[in-house]
Amino acid sequence: MPYGAGAPRRVAQRGDMTSDNPLNDRLDDDDYPAYTMGRAAEMLGATPAFLRAIGEARLITPLRSEGGHRRYSRYQLRIAARARELVDKGTPIEAACRIVILEDQLEEAQRINAEYRRAADESADRAGSGSV
Numbered sequence: 001m002p003y004g005a006g007a008p009r010r011v012a013q014r015g016d017m018t019s020d021n022p023l024n025d026r027l028d029d030d031d032y033p034a035y036t037m038g039r040a041a042e043m044l045g046a047t048p049a050f051l052r053a054i055g056e057a058r059l060i061t062p063l064r065s066e067g068g069h070r071r072y073s074r075y076q077l078r079i080a081a082r083a084r085e086l087v088d089k090g091t092p093i094e095a096a097c098r099i100v101i102l103e104d105q106l107e108e109a110q111r112i113n114a115e116y117r118r119a120a121d122e123s124a125d126r127a128g129s130g131s132v
Helices: 022-028 037-044 048-056 074-088 093-128
Strands: 070-072
Touching (some): 048 070, 048 074, 070 074
């Protein structure tokens, strides 16, 4: 069934949104490859060629359907959108992908450093109070 402006939508039936419904787990899963290349490109306002290019640059690696078609998750689309913003500002696609990767690595390193600092501060507080 097609989705988009004017497309018919199925009305949720009573019991559809229970915790026993595996569809709900997939809908809530940011890593579930729910979007086809065409739909992902449409959502990003980009072309399928853009998605292929960021895949070749190894920014994201789409999963493949049983038929071999690329499928994208919401998480991957958020990453692709960041690259798209940089490309729209004139950054070459390979550089945009590298920037996004480095930004994510920096954020992760800062998070780890903050955890180490908190642990060191807690250890120093315990040592200072005499209880080790």
